[in-house]
Amino acid sequence: MANEMSAHELTQCAALINASISNVFKGLEALGAQVSSIWEQQRCKAKQPDQGDLKPLLAVVRRILDSESLKFHGAGVVFAPGELKDCEMHLQWWCRTQQEAIQPLKLNLNSRSDRFYDYLHMPWYTRPQQTRRPSIEGPFVDLYGTEQYIVAFSLPIFFDDRFIGVAAADISLHSLEPLLVRSLMRISNEALLLNAEGRVLAANTSSWLAGDLIRDTLNQDMEHSRVLSLIDTSSYWSVVERPAPRI
Structure with a gap:
């Protein structure tokens, strides 16, 4: 459940x-x-x-x-x-x-x-x-x-x-980030919005800041993460739920 x-x-x-x-x-x-x-x-x-x-x-x-x-x-x-x-x-x-x-x-x-x-x-x-x-x-x-x-x-x-x-x-990312964070706060676990290069656009936890590069870390726990691609554009954005409680 x-x-x-x-x-x-x-x-x-x-x-x-x-x-x-x-x-x-x-x-x-x-x-x-x-x-x-x-x-x-x-x-x-x-x-x-x-x-x-x-x-x-x-x-x-x-x-x-x-x-x-x-x-x-x-x-x-x-x-x-x-x-x-x-x-x-x-x-x-x-x-x-x-x-x-x-x-x-x-x-x-x-x-x-x-x-x-x-x-x-x-x-x-x-x-x-x-x-x-x-x-x-x-x-x-x-x-x-x-x-x-x-x-x-x-x-x-x-x-x-x-x-x-x-x-x-x-x-400006400063004005966009709060809207993105409000959406990410719906997820109980740690969640991130990433761009194509694996850079953080927003997160629902203080563990990650906008601009952080998470690609290597994400590869390590990919088996237990959920990834959902966003709207179809030529630039890949995705929401990632990591296997860790939101802090």
Whole structure:
């Protein structure tokens, strides 16, 4: 009976985390749909989109940033090279200030500068492009952007089967972790949320901290642990219940 109860707890926990992740991607799907609508409108006019055509994106981004269930740090669209008429590379991105205002984020996209923000080689951009699937990357420190420890959610945008960029959102791990921990607290044993490299995103015990690498430890007691994969993305997240009481 205890074994069945434990399995039920793990399933409930995973369902709650999956619901939170799905809500993030629903917002990004709406943002991607708005981009596709703009590209379709400009095609009907036989024109290539430029920065001035992107104004409708702000309303969608504002809805994402105003979410009550999760506190987003920033959101927007990152475009593939050459997609806009008036610039080679471009991010249409907004973030929240410490005063809770929403303002555009300006980054250095000059490839000759030592502060060049080369997003073309960043996993949150390349993975959705290559796999055509949603991606969750991190936690990592976004040194050239927000300088916070963040988790990046991104979704590929295709138009006429051509990759035109990603719709993305950043959530600071500091604000995401409490929500994840509340879900993990449903499990009586020690439980962890891990990313693909075996790094801890959240835990229901003080034995592990966000950012800890648990892969070797997990391999040692894998026979007695339960592992449940989360929502299908190109970035593997899983909930792990270890064979130890929660302390």
